[in-house]
Amino acid sequence: MVLRYHVAMPDAPGGRPEPEPRAAAPRALGLAGVVVGVVASGGLLALALRSLEPGDVVAAWRSSTPWPWIPLAVAAYLAGHLVRGQRCRTLVRAHAPLGLVAASNVVVLGYASNNVLPARLGELVRAGVLAERTGMPVTQALTVTLLERLLDALAVLAFLVLAMTRLPPDPWTLEIARVAGVGLGVAGAALATAALAPGLVIASVARATAGLGANTQTRAVRLTAGVVDAVVTLREPSVLAPVLGTSLLVWALETAMFVLLLPAFGLAADPWRGAAVMSVANLGILVPSTPGYVGTFHWFCANALGAQGVDAPTALAYAVVAHLSFFVPVTAWGAVALLGHGVRVGRAVALARSARRPGPGGEVAGWAYRRVALRAAPGAAEPPPPPPFLRALAEALVDGTGAPPEPAALDRAARFAALQLRALPPALRAAHAAGLAGFRAWITVRHGRSFHRLAVPARRRAVDAWAFGPIAPLRQLLRPLRSLLLLGYFESVASAERGGRAPREAAP
Amino acid sequence: MSGAPARRAQVLVIGSGAGGATAALTLAERGHDVLVLEEGPRIPDSRYGGDAVDAMDTWYRDRGMTPILGRVPIGFVEGRCVGGSTEINSGFWHRTPRETLLRWRTRFGLDVTPEELEPCFAWAEALLHVSLHAGPRPASTELFARGIERMGWSAQEVPRAARGCQGSNACAQGCPTGAKQGVTRRLLPAAVAAGARVVADCRAKLLTRRGPRVTGVFAELGLGDGRRELVHFEADHVVVAGGPLQTPFLLRRSGFRYNVGATLGLHPMLKVVARFPAPVDAEAGVLPLLGVREFWPDVSLGGAFTTRGHLAMQLSDAWPAARGLLAERRHLASYYVAVRGSGAGAVRPAAFGEAPRVTYDLSTDDLRHLSQGLGRLASALLAAGATEVWPTVQRLGPIRAEADAVRWLDELLDRRRLSLTTVHAFSSCPMGELHERTATDSRGRLRGTENVTLLDASVLPDSPGVNPQGSVMGLARHNALRLADELAR
Ligand SMILES: Cc1cc2nc3c(=O)[nH]c(=O)nc-3n(C[C@H](O)[C@H](O)[C@H](O)COP(=O)(O)OP(=O)(O)OC[C@H]3O[C@@H](n4cnc5c(N)ncnc54)[C@H](O)[C@@H]3O)c2cc1C
Numbered sequence: 001m002v003l004r005y006h007v008a009m010p011d012a013p014g015g016r017p018e019p020e021p022r023a024a025a026p027r028a029l030g031l032a033g034v035v036v037g038v039v040a041s042g043g044l045l046a047l048a049l050r051s052l053e054p055g056d057v058v059a060a061w062r063s064s065t066p067w068p069w070i071p072l073a074v075a076a077y078l079a080g081h082l083v084r085g086q087r088c089r090t091l092v093r094a095h096a097p098l099g100l101v102a103a104s105n106v107v108v109l110g111y112a113s114n115n116v117l118p119a120r121l122g123e124l125v126r127a128g129v130l131a132e133r134t135g136m137p138v139t140q141a142l143t144v145t146l147l148e149r150l151l152d153a154l155a156v157l158a159f160l161v162l163a164m165t166r167l168p169p170d171p172w173t174l175e176i177a178r179v180a181g182v183g184l185g186v187a188g189a190a191l192a193t194a195a196l197a198p199g200l201v202i203a204s205v206a207r208a209t210a211g212l213g214a215n216t217q218t219r220a221v222r223l224t225a226g227v228v229d230a231v232v233t234l235r236e237p238s239v240l241a242p243v244l245g246t247s248l249l250v251w252a253l254e255t256a257m258f259v260l261l262l263p264a265f266g267l268a269a270d271p272w273r274g275a276a277v278m279s280v281a282n283l284g285i286l287v288p289s290t291p292g293y294v295g296t297f298h299w300f301c302a303n304a305l306g307a308q309g310v311d312a313p314t315a316l317a318y319a320v321v322a323h324l325s326f327f328v329p330v331t332a333w334g335a336v337a338l339l340g341h342g343v344r345v346g347r348a349v350a351l352a353r354s355a356r357r358p359g360p361g362g363e364v365a366g367w368a369y370r371r372v373a374l375r376a377a378p379g380a381a382e383p384p385p386p387p388p389f390l391r392a393l394a395e396a397l398v399d400g401t402g403a404p405p406e407p408a409a410l411d412r413a414a415r416f417a418a419l420q421l422r423a424l425p426p427a428l429r430a431a432h433a434a435g436l437a438g439f440r441a442w443i444t445v446r447h448g449r450s451f452h453r454l455a456v457p458a459r460r461r462a463v464d465a466w467a468f469g470p471i472a473p474l475r476q477l478l479r480p481l482r483s484l485l486l487l488g489y490f491e492s493v494a495s496a497e498r499g500g501r502a503p504r505e506a507a508p
Numbered sequence: 509m510s511g512a513p514a515r516r517a518q519v520l521v522i523g524s525g526a527g528g529a530t531a532a533l534t535l536a537e538r539g540h541d542v543l544v545l546e547e548g549p550r551i552p553d554s555r556y557g558g559d560a561v562d563a564m565d566t567w568y569r570d571r572g573m574t575p576i577l578g579r580v581p582i583g584f585v586e587g588r589c590v591g592g593s594t595e596i597n598s599g600f601w602h603r604t605p606r607e608t609l610l611r612w613r614t615r616f617g618l619d620v621t622p623e624e625l626e627p628c629f630a631w632a633e634a635l636l637h638v639s640l641h642a643g644p645r646p647a648s649t650e651l652f653a654r655g656i657e658r659m660g661w662s663a664q665e666v667p668r669a670a671r672g673c674q675g676s677n678a679c680a681q682g683c684p685t686g687a688k689q690g691v692t693r694r695l696l697p698a699a700v701a702a703g704a705r706v707v708a709d710c711r712a713k714l715l716t717r718r719g720p721r722v723t724g725v726f727a728e729l730g731l732g733d734g735r736r737e738l739v740h741f742e743a744d745h746v747v748v749a750g751g752p753l754q755t756p757f758l759l760r761r762s763g764f765r766y767n768v769g770a771t772l773g774l775h776p777m778l779k780v781v782a783r784f785p786a787p788v789d790a791e792a793g794v795l796p797l798l799g800v801r802e803f804w805p806d807v808s809l810g811g812a813f814t815t816r817g818h819l820a821m822q823l824s825d826a827w828p829a830a831r832g833l834l835a836e837r838r839h840l841a842s843y844y845v846a847v848r849g850s851g852a853g854a855v856r857p858a859a860f861g862e863a864p865r866v867t868y869d870l871s872t873d874d875l876r877h878l879s880q881g882l883g884r885l886a887s888a889l890l891a892a893g894a895t896e897v898w899p900t901v902q903r904l905g906p907i908r909a910e911a912d913a914v915r916w917l918d919e920l921l922d923r924r925r926l927s928l929t930t931v932h933a934f935s936s937c938p939m940g941e942l943h944e945r946t947a948t949d950s951r952g953r954l955r956g957t958e959n960v961t962l963l964d965a966s967v968l969p970d971s972p973g974v975n976p977q978g979s980v981m982g983l984a985r986h987n988a989l990r991l992a993d994e995l996a997r
Pocket residue numbers: 522523524525526527528545546547548585586587588589590591592593594596597598599600601602680710711712713749750751752754755758931932933963964965966975976977978980
């Protein structure tokens with residue numbers, strides 16, 4: 001039956017503007033793509049080789065014991081790129097599905113491009129490719145890239161701080177850690193604000209640019225929305241945890257590379273020393289520099305090793321080999337990725353561009369509007385499985401109410417309560433989660449097993465002690481949960497008994 | 509009246525609830541070009557009266573998890589759908605009491621007389637079919653009436669916007685029979701027939717301004733395929749009717765702060781479950797219809813929505829002792845004490861997240877009124893024959909004798925043990941001519957702008973002392989009529 005008034009809705013034809021249709025790619029672009037791909041990857045390799053000094057390479061190689069250390073180091077480094085790919089997938093999951101190989105290729109293309117372009121311009125290349133692969137706006141892709149770099153820098157800093165606690169004090173390394181800490185702290189705080197208060201950030205930009213005219217304001221808000229949408233994904237624990245985990249793993253693997261190279265120069269494979277050198281060298285090359293960080297990397301790497309008491313010629317030889325160990329494989333991988341990518345790039349770029357750019361205006365229900373930015377779509381809400389803890393809590397609460405508990409209603413109540421808690425304001429949700437963790441820990445310590453493994457009478461006693469006991473904060477902690485579980489359970493039972501209702505009649 | 513005015517203004521109305529729908533219909537009828545932006549979805553008829561658990565996701569803002577923070581946290585819910593809270597409320601209807609309007613004149617300089625509002629109430633009542641309950645009254649009402657009579661108090665049946673109510677007891681999930689008049693029943697269809705457009709799934713995020721004029725609204729529009737687009741609508745005039753919490757949130761985000769969000773008022777409510785010796789089958793009929801006027805305006809007593817889930821929730825404050833009671837649920841019915849609310853409330857954008865941070869500090873007067881109200885309600889229910897009255901107060905247990913009930917006329921309930929709720933919030937942007945106390949003038953025109961009008965519960969100067977929808981719609985109609993004329997000039 002039909003409502004007698006018009007409400008513009010997705011299902012109401014004419015009610016909502018269709019997203020712009022994607023332009024059909026001309027066939028010629030496909031061929032052009034192949035040419036672009038071959039030329040670009042050949043160029044990449046040529047540029048890369050040009051920036052190396054053959055004499056240095058040969059000298060360093062001669063002074064080392066390559067086998068098996070260098071191949072192992074390279075393997076650790078390349079494994080790190082697969083982990084980076086996985087992290088990139090997680091970060092863009094809300095916007096587009098990306099395979100592991102495709103994501104790793106995107107990452108590697110960025111690294112390879114940095115090897116041939118100055119001033120870290122490879123980051124722009126990587127953002128462009130990411131935008132093309134996912135269809136997300138370039139600003140957003142660039143923010144994802146910057147976010148990855150920031151996470152990298154934070155992880156590297158963490159490794160450095162850890163290493164410094166284990167190594168003899170060294171003022172030079174300490175100074176690097178201090179400078180990096182301040183810079184990263186500021187950047188991290190800005191990103192945290194964008195992640196936690198995206199609306200506030202967009203509103204502030206809109207208000208700040210209000211006097212600059214509609215077009216400038218639109219552009220500024222569009223740019224901000226892109227940045228904020230990329231960052232906001234980190235708010236979800238299901239994104240934040242794997243992203244932090246993979247970031248640490250990436251740099252653990254990179255540390256492994258530096259550690260494995262130490263024995264190649266007769267040095268002990270000390271993980272702390274490796275971590276310190278890795279950290280200083282990588283923080284050093286955050287500074288925009290020459291293509292492939294030639295010079296910058298060597299200077300920071302050799303000095304970091306020197307600060308650990310290694311003599312200068314060995315430290316430099318080590319730096320040259322370490323540089324080659326990442327430079328050559330990643331550039332080669334990048335060239336191969338670019339070749340494959342280039343075949344499709346022409347067509348894909350044309351498509352992505354037409355789909356991505358918000359047009360100047362649209363119209364809804366006959367009312368014109370100006371398009372500003374496409375926002376990240378909230379992830380499809382999968383009905384979560386009933387959490388065992390909540391189900392067990394529901395079971396303890398409904399025990400003794402006169403009828404045996406109904407399993408389907410328990411499941412539903414647990415799922416309902418979980419979704420309700422998720423809808424709490426963020427600060428309250430965090431406080432509540434922390435309190436519940438305390439409750440569960442207390443049960444585990446007291447009974448030697450988790451709450452949902454206790455027998456129902458024991459669970460009931462525990463709940464009664466907390467939720468109905470004399471201590472007000474404990475009662476308040478469990479108050480929302482016990483109310484929600486009881487509401488969910490008994491409404492589910494009643495609803496199952498009642499069966500369906502006939503739909504509402506149309507308005508006369 | 510219809511037809512094109514001398515000047516046809518483009519008016520954006522934010523929110524499609526009691527205030528927004530009234531504004532949209534009034535302005536469209538008078539020939540203005542109206543676009544209503546509603547954040548929530550349009551709910552298809554098939555989902556009215558559906559499952560109570562699913563309903564939280566369908567109809568309610570944040571699934572009904574919008575707590576009001578303070579020393580005593582208060583559970584609050586409001587609608588987020590086309591029709592706003594009117595789709596899920598109980599439809600009890602009160603005109604603003606004359607006394608309240610006169611108080612508002614004195615305290616806030618509100619320049620609206622009871623006589624001026626009279627036709628506005630009549631207009632809304634006709635559209636909403638406001639009437640008394642036809643047919644036999646449910647047992648929960650009859651018992652309440654008996655108790656009130658035995659106490660020697662005055663009470664009245666409260667009219668409802670629910671002519672032909674069949675007692676489905678599903679108001680909070682959207683009335684399944686269509687008897688309860690949410691504004692999607694007649695007001696919004698009439699507005700659309702008069703030319704207004706309603707866009708669902710479109711949240712206004714920010715008012716854009718240049719100098720004293722608002723130029724339009726940044727809004728987030730659902731594209732129907734899971735994607736959302738940030739867009740900008742331009743308008744000659746903007747009516748904000750997002751409700752008592754969202755209106756001040758939007759205004760403050762947009763840089764309007766003068767008396768905005770600083771004076772939120774509520775009707776804190778304490779529920780009780782009464783157990784009667786004979787079955788009352790409250791779950792199978794309409795909620796108790798009587799309102800006790802005796803202690804008005806500070807304390808109101810009345811009947812609450814009774815379902816199995818709600819009973820369990822209300823009894824959960826004394827669950828170890830009360831858990832067995834649900835087996836006798838046919839004997840149970842819920843009632844409430846609501847107080848006028850003299851505490852200090854505020855709405856501010858939360859530091860993090862996309863929602864307002866809402867606080868309310870329960871005053872000692874509120875606490876005294878709640879305590880006394882509990883004493884009186886329990887006395888009346890016991891006089892009606894209830895064997896036990898279980899209040900939503902933690903660790904209090906049932907009241908079984910009048911002597912236990914009247915204790916609360918003198919003593920104060922322990923704040924830390926109260927489980928309070930409310931569905932009535934208002935006065936976060938009070939209106940009137942007294943500049944220093946109000947955010948808008950008597951016509952709802954936001955101070956500091958030339959072209960923004962507030963027409964929802966946020967502008968009630970303080971507690972109306974009765975259920976607010978009548979006041980919201982009466983004042984919205986009154987001010988929308990004036991706005992329509994002003995825009996036509
Ligand atoms: C369960 C319940 C029972 C009630 N019972 C009664 C009763 O019996 N009698 C009575 O008089 N009152 C009752 N009330 C209160 C009454 O319904 C409200 O006071 C009244 O609806 C308030 O009107 P409003 O226009 O201010 O807000 P609402 O009716 O809530 O409408 C506001 C609308 O604006 C939308 N909105 C908010 N922000 C934005 C934005 N930024 N962009 C776009 N849209 C936005 C919301 O989604 C919502 O649809 C009850 C309320 C509830 C929740």
